[in-house]
Amino acid sequence: MIPQTMRLFVLDGARRSYFEHNRELQERKQQLRTISKSLVHFPDCGIIKGQQLNIYFVSSEDVSYMSVCHCSLPVVKAFCFLEDLRWEFTACISSSDVALAARPYPFLEFDSTIQKLKQQYNRSGGPALEVTLAEVEENLRVRPPKEINLDEVEFNNGVANGHTEHSAASGHNQRLEPVSAPGILSLVLNILCASLNVIRGAHLMENTFQDDYEGIWNVVAFFSAFLCCAFQCHLYLFHSPLKKIKSFVLLSVIVLCNSYLLGMRNTWQLIFHVSVASYSTVLILMRKLQDRPSDCGV
Known part of the structure; x- marks a missing residue:
C-alpha cells in the first residue's frame, strides 16, 4: 500500500x-x-x-x-x-x-x-x-x-x-455575437443602397460611353458607393482587424460620393444613403466579439 x-x-x-x-x-x-x-x-x-x-x-x-x-x-x-x-x-x-x-x-x-x-x-x-x-x-x-x-x-x-499582437489574418478565426434584428435591417438597407448605386452606375456608364465620356466621374462615384456598401455588410458580418478605422473610412467615402452626386440625386435620396451608411457604421462598432467557449478536451 x-x-x-x-x-x-x-x-x-x-x-x-x-x-x-x-x-x-x-x-x-x-x-x-x-x-x-x-x-x-x-x-x-x-x-x-x-x-x-x-x-x-x-x-x-x-x-x-x-x-x-x-x-x-x-x-x-x-x-x-x-x-x-x-x-x-x-x-x-x-x-x-x-x-x-x-x-x-x-x-x-x-x-x-x-x-x-x-x-x-x-x-x-x-x-x-x-x-x-x-x-x-x-x-x-x-x-x-x-x-x-x-x-x-x-x-x-x-x-x-x-x-x-494578432496578425491581420487571425481576426477571421474569431466569432462575433449573433446578428441582431437591427443588424438584419441594416444589411437589408445596405443591400438596397448598393443595388441602387450599381443600377444607376451601370445605366449612366452606358450613356457616358455613347456621349463622349462626359460624366465618367459620376460613374466612378456610383460604383465606389456600391463597393463601400458591400464592404459595410462584410464588416458587420465578419470580424476584421482595425474595424473602427475601416468603418469610418467606408462612411467617409460614401458621404463624399453622395456629395459629389448632388446633381444626380435629390436631397432626400442623399439623406437616405448617408443615413443608412451611418446606421450601419454604428451597428458595426457595437457588434462585439463573442466570448470563446471552454476548450473541449479529453
Missing part, C-alpha cells in the same frame, strides 16, 4: 480526494486547464514542479494525459501510470472518436477506468508488471522529461489566447 503522502492523484472532476482541501492541490487543479492550452508548445513528456505536488504530462496522438502527484513519488512511477493510462484510453477510445469530440468532457465514461487504474497502483505500489516499469525507466533515461517553469506556461498560454 502506498503511504498517503505518496498517493497518486488524477484530476477527474468527479471524485473527492485525500488532498481535497489542500491549498496547493486546488492551485494545481486550476493550473491544469492553463497548462493544457500550452502543451502544443512543449515536448511530449514533461514535469511542472511545485512545492509538494508536481504535474506530469505525456502527449501522444493528439491526446494529452496529465496527473498531479506528490513530489515524493518516484518520477518513473508517475510516468508509468500515465503510460498505462494511455494504453487503456487507446484501447477504449478510437482516434476517430477523439477527432470528432466537440463538447467539454466527451469521455466521462472513461472515468471508471481511471479509478480502477488508481486503485491498482494504490494497492500494489506501482504497475502490475515490473517489465513495464523497466521499459518506462529506460525511455526516460533515453529521453528525459523536460522540466517546465510555470512562467513559461503562462507566457505560451497568453500567446495561444491572443494576449499578444
Whole structure:
C-alpha cells in the first residue's frame, strides 16, 4: 500500500480526494486547464514542479494525459501510470472518436477506468508488471522529461489566447455575437443602397460611353458607393482587424460620393444613403466579439 503522502492523484472532476482541501492541490487543479492550452508548445513528456505536488504530462496522438502527484513519488512511477493510462484510453477510445469530440468532457465514461487504474497502483505500489516499469525507466533515461517553469506556461498560454499582437489574418478565426434584428435591417438597407448605386452606375456608364465620356466621374462615384456598401455588410458580418478605422473610412467615402452626386440625386435620396451608411457604421462598432467557449478536451 502506498503511504498517503505518496498517493497518486488524477484530476477527474468527479471524485473527492485525500488532498481535497489542500491549498496547493486546488492551485494545481486550476493550473491544469492553463497548462493544457500550452502543451502544443512543449515536448511530449514533461514535469511542472511545485512545492509538494508536481504535474506530469505525456502527449501522444493528439491526446494529452496529465496527473498531479506528490513530489515524493518516484518520477518513473508517475510516468508509468500515465503510460498505462494511455494504453487503456487507446484501447477504449478510437482516434476517430477523439477527432470528432466537440463538447467539454466527451469521455466521462472513461472515468471508471481511471479509478480502477488508481486503485491498482494504490494497492500494489506501482504497475502490475515490473517489465513495464523497466521499459518506462529506460525511455526516460533515453529521453528525459523536460522540466517546465510555470512562467513559461503562462507566457505560451497568453500567446495561444491572443494576449499578444494578432496578425491581420487571425481576426477571421474569431466569432462575433449573433446578428441582431437591427443588424438584419441594416444589411437589408445596405443591400438596397448598393443595388441602387450599381443600377444607376451601370445605366449612366452606358450613356457616358455613347456621349463622349462626359460624366465618367459620376460613374466612378456610383460604383465606389456600391463597393463601400458591400464592404459595410462584410464588416458587420465578419470580424476584421482595425474595424473602427475601416468603418469610418467606408462612411467617409460614401458621404463624399453622395456629395459629389448632388446633381444626380435629390436631397432626400442623399439623406437616405448617408443615413443608412451611418446606421450601419454604428451597428458595426457595437457588434462585439463573442466570448470563446471552454476548450473541449479529453
